[in-house]
Amino acid sequence: QKEVEQNSGPLSVPEGAIASLNCTYSDRVSQSFFWYRQYSGKSPELIMSIYSNGDKEDGRFTAQLNKASQYVSLLIRDSQPSDSATYLCAVTLRGSSNTGKLIFGQGTTLQVKP
Amino acid sequence: NAGVTQTPKFRILKIGQSMTLQCTQDMNHNYMYWYRQDPGMGLKLIYYSVGAGITDKGEVPNGYNVSRSTTEDFPLRLELAAPSQTSVYFCASSYKDSNQPQHFGDGTRLSIL
Numbered sequence: 494q495k496e497v498e499q500n501s502g503p504l505s506v507p508e509g510a511i512a513s514l515n516c517t518y519s520d521r522v523s524q525s526f527f528w529y530r531q532y533s534g535k536s537p538e539l540i541m542s543i544y545s546n547g548d549k550e551d552g553r554f555t556a557q558l559n560k561a562s563q564y565v566s567l568l569i570r571d572s573q574p575s576d577s578a579t580y581l582c583a584v585t586l587r588g589s590s591n592t593g594k595l596i597f598g599q600g601t602t603l604q605v606k607p
Numbered sequence: 608n609a610g611v612t613q614t615p616k617f618r619i620l621k622i623g624q625s626m627t628l629q630c631t632q633d634m635n636h637n638y639m640y641w642y643r644q645d646p647g648m649g650l651k652l653i654y655y656s657v658g659a660g661i662t663d664k665g666e667v668p669n670g671y672n673v674s675r676s677t678t679e680d681f682p683l684r685l686e687l688a689a690p691s692q693t694s695v696y697f698c699a700s701s702y703k704d705s706n707q708p709q710h711f712g713d714g715t716r717l718s719i720l
Contacts, residue, residue: 501647525706536697536711537650544706581649585705594665595640595705597649 496520497584499598507606512569514601516582519563525585526558526565531600532578540580541567572605579603609633613698613712620688620719628683628715630698638701639681640665640709641673643694650697656681657704688719 496519506512514528525544529537541556543549543565549556555568565584569576582598614629632639637658642650642665652665656675670692672684681700685692695716699709 497649499649527708536714538711539708542708583650594652594655595709596652596666597642599647599649 495598496586497582497596497598499580499582499601501599501601503602503604505604505606506572508572508574510572510605512572512576512603512605514567514569514580514582514603515564516566516584516598517564518582518584518586518596520584520586521560521563522587523560523584524587525595526556527583527595528554528556528565528567529581529583529597530578531581537581569603572603574605574607577603577605611698611700611710611712613696613715615715616713617716618718620685620717622688622690622719624688625684625686626688628685628696628698628717630681630683630712631679632681632698632700632710633679634700634702634710635678636700636702636710637678638704638707639675640699640701640705641671641681641683642697642699643667643692644697644714645694653683653696655705685717690719693717693719 528541531537543556557566579600640655641653654673698712701707
């Protein structure tokens with residue numbers, strides 16, 4: 494089992510819809526969770542960080558964390574074509590040989606169609 | 608405000624050659640990281656440093672070396688380039704540990720032929 498798993502997609506949504514991106518992780522004691530956006534040929538840029546259970550909203554973005562079920566999700570409301578990118582989930586692990594390191598999922602490609 | 612600066616942006620090496628990828632940051636961050644990203648994949652941690660003079664291995668350290676003589680600079684060395692090292696390399700930094708958001712450079716695209 495991969496330590497951080499994402500569906501590679503592509504996830505295709507129409508403009509204006511809600512895009513839902515999901516991520517599961519293997520380590521029950523992980524503490525820090527991040528979503529990065531990466532445009533093709535560019536470097537990752539931080540969108541959201543979340544550290545406790547529940548929802549965290551920032552503009553059109555909402556991160557949701559459920560530690561008991563070991564998943565973190567990212568919702569993008571009113572999706573725009575400019576949101577088309579690969580979204581990387583990253584988790585700081587606590588209970589594995591990679592303790593203390595930030596481990597990335599393979600990313601989900603989002604396509605927002607006009 | 609430059610942030611994290613990587614040089615070069617592109618490089619082609621022959622098998623067996625060596626090179627150093629440069630990374631410098633001007634945010635006075637203690638932690639610095641090197642990742643590689645293969646096509647369609649996430650980022651894999653190669654090496655990281657928690658401060659000047661201190662480095663440690665990540666997930667995929669084989670074939671690479673690092674040093675950290677100053678807070679600002681964290682170069683990555685490839686001694687004997689192999690085709691499997693063809694990848695995009697990203698340097699990142701954070702103020703504290705990996706519980707803090709990381710700031711990425713623009714990357715170095717490296718091809719080994």
